[in-house]
Amino acid sequence: MLKMIMADGLAEKKQIEDMRARAAQTGEEITATAAAVLKDVRENGYAAVEKYSLRFDGAAPREIGPEELQAAYEACPEDLIAAMEEAAESIRDYNEKILTQSMEWKNPVGGTVGRVVRGLTRVGIYVPGGTAAYPSSVLMNAVPAKVAGVQEIVMVTPPTENLNQAVLAAAKIAGVDRVIGVGGIQAVAALAYGAGFIPRVDKICGPGNAYVAAAKRLVYGTIDIDMVAGPSEVLVIADAAANPKYVAADLLSQAEHDVLASAVLLTTSAELAQQVDAEIVRQTAYLSRKDIIERSLHDFGAAIVCPDLQTCADLANEIAPEHLEICTENPREVLPLILNAGAVFLGEHAPEPLGDYMAGPNHVLPTSGTARFFSPLSVESFLKTMSVLEYSRDQLAQQWEHIVAFAQAESLTAHANSIQVRFEDENT
Numbered sequence: 001m002l003k004m005i006m007a008d009g010l011a012e013k014k015q016i017e018d019m020r021a022r023a024a025q026t027g028e029e030i031t032a033t034a035a036a037v038l039k040d041v042r043e044n045g046y047a048a049v050e051k052y053s054l055r056f057d058g059a060a061p062r063e064i065g066p067e068e069l070q071a072a073y074e075a076c077p078e079d080l081i082a083a084m085e086e087a088a089e090s091i092r093d094y095n096e097k098i099l100t101q102s103m104e105w106k107n108p109v110g111g112t113v114g115r116v117v118r119g120l121t122r123v124g125i126y127v128p129g130g131t132a133a134y135p136s137s138v139l140m141n142a143v144p145a146k147v148a149g150v151q152e153i154v155m156v157t158p159p160t161e162n163l164n165q166a167v168l169a170a171a172k173i174a175g176v177d178r179v180i181g182v183g184g185i186q187a188v189a190a191l192a193y194g195a196g197f198i199p200r201v202d203k204i205c206g207p208g209n210a211y212v213a214a215a216k217r218l219v220y221g222t223i224d225i226d227m228v229a230g231p232s233e234v235l236v237i238a239d240a241a242a243n244p245k246y247v248a249a250d251l252l253s254q255a256e257h258d259v260l261a262s263a264v265l266l267t268t269s270a271e272l273a274q275q276v277d278a279e280i281v282r283q284t285a286y287l288s289r290k291d292i293i294e295r296s297l298h299d300f301g302a303a304i305v306c307p308d309l310q311t312c313a314d315l316a317n318e319i320a321p322e323h324l325e326i327c328t329e330n331p332r333e334v335l336p337l338i339l340n341a342g343a344v345f346l347g348e349h350a351p352e353p354l355g356d357y358m359a360g361p362n363h364v365l366p367t368s369g370t371a372r373f374f375s376p377l378s379v380e381s382f383l384k385t386m387s388v389l390e391y392s393r394d395q396l397a398q399q400w401e402h403i404v405a406f407a408q409a410e411s412l413t414a415h416a417n418s419i420q421v422r423f424e425d426e427n428t
Contacts, residue, residue, distance in 0.1 A: 046196030158183025
């Protein structure tokens with residue numbers, strides 16, 4: 001089922017190009033539709049939001065109150081509630097440990113400088129409806145925002161007749177402040193501009209379909225967004241010591257996401273590659289999303305046999321995968337070679353689904369090679385900083401002439417004057 005590729009500097013390039021091509025920019029028609037809806041909401045406010053909500057979701061936007069969240073919480077199976085609460089605690093613990101703190105210090109002339117760290121005021125979390133409703137994503141978006149000190153978290157989700165109970169329960173567990181039944185482009189527009197009882201936010205996070213992704217991209221700059229995510233992907237680096245059953249299972253765990261998902265094995269062992277392929281065939285036969293798996297592996301799955309682990313690492317850095325598993329005899333020795341990845345999973349007992357649900361680091365990760373310059377969602381995604389400066393007259397006196405020299409070189413005489421007036425009595 002996996003394409004077998006012997007790395008020679010050229011053969012593997014086609015696979016990398018195919019991975020990049022599958023995450024092409026949103027189509028022009030989708031972008032145009034998103035732009036039109038955004039413009040309508042910007043100009044006509046809540047009336048436009050309601051119009052599109054009735055048209056596409058068959059219901060007007062509505063507030064989902066605490067009683068409904070509590071009822072959803074009580075309706076969920078106890079084992080699921082326990083899992084979500086434990087996951088929330090792991091996410092909270094991880095983000096508390098990496099939380100950036102405000103700090104001040106003395107610069108070389110004795111002036112006080114530093115920065116103040118603040119949480120964003122209001123954040124919107126988009127949660128898809130239907131089969132794409134994932135309570136884990138609610139936790140992964142909302143809990144870090146809470147740790148950051150965001151004052152108000154507003155979750156939006158399509159106003160379907162039967163809202164996903166696990167999603168609503170996750171919102172309660174995560175401490176979401178408001179839940180509003182509204183979805184699609186109109187939800188992004190309402191959060192970006194404000195519309196009726198739907199408030200404007202500072203940032204929108206969360207997954208959505210191509211229309212939601214296009215809308216998020218278009219409102220960026222008016223507000224912030226998390227990222228525009230592409231299809232899911234996993235890359236596994238494995239040597240001859242790897243367990244082919246585990247490697248196959250981990251490749252399949254991403255292949256089932258979507259027909260555009262990518263699952264690629266980089267290995268130093270041709271024998272392991274063959275064993276993994278046989279395991280994929282065996283395990284796929286009993287999985288519920290078999291059709292999706294077979295299509296995604298046919299189009300975007302591959303086993304690339306490399307001469308050594310350094311070559312594997314070099315290819316991984318070029319691909320910059322969303323998820324990177326290192327299933328080698330000594331995974332810690334490979335880690336220093338990795339420069340670009342959304343999340344790295346070390347060893348055969350750290351499979352990718354561990355990161356999706358329970359360990360604590362976020363599963364909202366850069367895709368499609370953007371791990372070269374983007375980072376995972378975390379508490380830092382919900383923070384902003386302000387610089388702080390405080391000087392005494394004596395401290396300013398040590399630098400005033402240099403400031404004036406800069407200002408005069410840039411022909412900014414008012415800048416120079418702002419400094420000079422403070423010392424003109426000493427120069428007369």
